[in-house]
Amino acid sequence: MTRVHIMGLEGVGMSALARLLRGEGIEVTGCDLAPGRRAESLGVPVHRGHDPGHLQEEDTLVVPTPIPLDHPEVEEARRKGMQVLRRMELLAHLLRQRPSLGVTGTHGKTTTTGMLASILLAAGLDPWVLLGGELSLLPGNARFGLGPRLAEVDESDPLFQEVEVAVAVATNLEADHIAPAGQRAPNYHASLEELEKAMRGFLSRAKTVVVPTFDPRLLRLSQGFPRKLFGEGGDLWAEETELGPTGSRFQLVYQGRTLGEARLQVPGAHNVQNALAAALAALSFGVEPKAILEGLARFPGVGRRFQKIGEVRGAWVVDDYAHHPTELKATLATAKLLGRRVRVLFQPHRLLRTQELWEGFAEALSSAHEVVVLPVYTAGEKAGITPEALSRRIAERLLALGKSARFLDKEEALAYARATATPEDLWLTLGAGDVTELAWRLVHED
Structure with missing residues (x-):
């Protein structure tokens, strides 16, 4: 692999892979x-649209999950003998190239991965x-280094079960990214059972599995693997937790021994759990x-x-990626x-999920x-409802629940x-779509 063409380069995961590949020369x-x-910040040739003519001297084509493998650009790559x-x-x-850590789960995987990145940086490793998001410490969504490899592993992709890491973290697991009965999509699991099977496959390949004490599904799926538990009753837990509007503090306790006071700049009880993971x-x-x-x-x-x-x-004006109940x-x-009085601009993400x-x-x-509800951000999906x-x-x-709510378009x-x-x-x-633009426009436009 010496020259790689990446489809969907603007995506957070694809652009991160591009940055890391460039780091390897x-x-x-x-x-x-x-x-x-x-895409533009990478400083590489970027084409608008998808077309078989984009492929020139590359030896490998990398395809994002939603693009079908019978796409013309993919078929052209195969015709040319490229690795797909x-x-x-x-x-x-x-991740197989070096000692590695992988973080997955329905919620909190980006923040947990970001916290782990900060820890590995503090350790000088x-x-x-x-990362599936932007973190100023990296900077951006990826960092090339010669030490251990750390990745956010997206459980929405059924292929995540093939990823092998030394330490596998699962923050939680709920019935998300599951296609409705009779419908299929490449970035959805066919059923909850298929999602659970994929999660068990991912965990089975790790030398150490890290899961929460408070998630019965993950406790069941990790049974029999070498594992450590975070949360009350586990190997690592928080004591004397103080939640504030802009952060929190707590005592970090490992197997009965207090390691010291942990301080977080990010608020919320859920971020205490992410920190424990x-x-x-x-x-x-x-x-x-x-x-x-x-x-x-x-x-x-x-x-x-x-x-x-x-x-x-x-x-x-506060912006958040939350897109699951x-x-x-x-x-x-x-x-x-x-x-403060909490008023929401909510953009549902993906038709099948909604x-x-x-x-x-x-x-x-x-x-x-x-609550102001915006039209669903489809991410290119089509379904039998608008x-x-x-x-x-x-x-x-x-409205039926007695709440103040209305449907409006973005403008x-x-x-x-x-x-x-x-x-x-x-x-x-x-929301996980482009609702973030409204936050920035609300603040910066007159």
Whole structure:
């Protein structure tokens, strides 16, 4: 592998792989339907759109999960005798090169990976890092280093079960990324049973498995593997926890021995659990407690994880990637610590997920003071229902629960939020799509 062409180069995972390949001296080209900041920052040739003519002297084509393998560009690569790798196959290959750690799970994997990266940096281990988000410590979404390899491993991709790492962390596991009955997609599991089978496959390949005491599904799936548990009743837990509006502190206790006080710059009880997962993984990898506490204290938070963008008319504007009911609940609980009136701009993410979870979205959002629901961000999916109709269903359910809710398109929502913002408010933009643009526009446009 000396010259690689990457499809979907703007994606956070694909651009991270490109950055790491370049660190190894491999030439990279790429393409994307809408090349943007990430692709352009790589400083490599980037084509707009997908076309077999993009392929020139490359020897390998890397394909993101959603693109079918009968795509014309993929077929042309095969005709030319190129090696064709799925994103997860390339990641598995790269992680096998050195001692490695992998973090997966339905929620919290990006933050936990970011915390682990901060710990490995504090320990002076020169880590190689692939992250599903932006972290200023790296900088960006990847870091090339000559030390241990650390990656966020996306459980939505069924191929993640083939990834082999020394320390495998699973933060939690819920029924997400599962296609509705009778429907299939490359980045969805066919059933909960298939997701569980894939998770067990991933865990089975590790020398040490790190899972929470409070997730019965993961406890069952990791049974029989060499494992360590975080949370109450496990190997590592938190005592004397103090949650604040902008961070928290707690005593880190390992097998009955207090390692010291951990301080976090990121708020929320869920981030205490993420910190425990990262700390136990680091201990399992041989990192000293001092570096673990230092790394947790330095961790500034990942982009789009309860990130304050600024203010509008005295109201705080905070952006968060939450796109599953459990994540929405955790984010809203954190928002309430600020003591402001919580108002939400929510953009559901993916049609198939929203079809399955729309009632759960409404229930999770019901703790907010007010909710504006935007059309579903489809990510290119098609289904038998429109994005607008699905979102209206969530808004109508919230109204039935007695909540203040409305359905608006993006421009209407932006105008409404700006016109009604007060110093008592926290406007929270939620979703894994492009709703983040509204947060930035709300703060920076007049």
